[in-house]
Amino acid sequence: xxxxxxxxxxxxxxxxxxxxxxxxxxxxxxxxxxxxxxxxxxxxxxxxxxxxxxxxxxxxxxxxxxxxxxxxxxxxxxxxxxxxxxxxxxxxxxxxxxxxxxxxxxxxxxxxxxx
Amino acid sequence: xxxxxxxxxxxxxxxxxxxxxxxxxxxxxxxxxxxxxxxxxxxxxxxxxxxxxxxxxxxxxxxxxxxxxxxxxxxxxxxxxxxxxxxxxxxxxxxxxxxxxxxxxxxxxxxxxx
Numbered sequence: 648x649x650x651x652x653x654x655x656x657x658x659x660x661x662x663x664x665x666x667x668x669x670x671x672x673x674x675x676x677x678x679x680x681x682x683x684x685x686x687x688x689x690x691x692x693x694x695x696x697x698x699x700x701x702x703x704x705x706x707x708x709x710x711x712x713x714x715x716x717x718x719x720x721x722x723x724x725x726x727x728x729x730x731x732x733x734x735x736x737x738x739x740x741x742x743x744x745x746x747x748x749x750x751x752x753x754x755x756x757x758x759x760x761x762x
Numbered sequence: 763x764x765x766x767x768x769x770x771x772x773x774x775x776x777x778x779x780x781x782x783x784x785x786x787x788x789x790x791x792x793x794x795x796x797x798x799x800x801x802x803x804x805x806x807x808x809x810x811x812x813x814x815x816x817x818x819x820x821x822x823x824x825x826x827x828x829x830x831x832x833x834x835x836x837x838x839x840x841x842x843x844x845x846x847x848x849x850x851x852x853x854x855x856x857x858x859x860x861x862x863x864x865x866x867x868x869x870x871x872x873x874x875x876x
Binding site for chain 1: 766795797802803804805806807810820821852854862864865866867868869870
């Protein structure tokens with residue numbers, strides 16, 4: 648099972664770009680990398696997903712090097728509302744019966760954005 | 763479109779009691795999941811389902827049971843509650859499978875076992 652490691656916390660200021668890196672040395676060939684955002688007392692919310700190279704959507708970018716042993720979530724120009732915990736998830740497709748679920752969430756990175 | 767709903771929001775159980783956490787989704791997703799989240803920790807997969815009538819164990823299935831009789835519902839059963847099951851439980855669903863899909867999470871059920 649791929650284990651993920653993230654920084655416990657990060658601080659930033661409004662308007663700055665924030666990069667959060669997740670290490671996943673044992674990532675398997677079929678694993679995808681997904682990032683979720685979680686606010687207190689809420690369920691996680693999908694941010695972005697990728698397999699390799701770079702993916703960009705309207706809220707973030709995801710950089711994945713060729714060896715796929717790490718990934719970096721980039722949040723451009725953060726605001727106070729981006730203060731949350733960010734989770735890196737590594738996992739592949741789940742099969743029918745007999746296979747053990749292998750969706751591994753990291754412990755998350757608590758991002759604090761200051762004015 | 764309510765997404766993923768969970769009931770109850772909060773519950774206190776005595777050791778040895780049983781209960782069922784309810785989860786319903788209205789997005790017609792085939793895949794559904796149950797996670798638990800302990801304070802300051804990430805989410806751990808308890809059970810998942812790839813479709814009605816099909817369920818399988820996740821990382822931490824001991825002490826729990828699930829069933830999936832319909833596409834919409836995926837209840838989680840706790841038998842003989844123990845203090846170690848004190849946690850926040852999240853249900854999720856996705857169209858794509860597992861790590862390759864976008865999971866939509868419910869608001870969670872906070873469970874306290876005393």
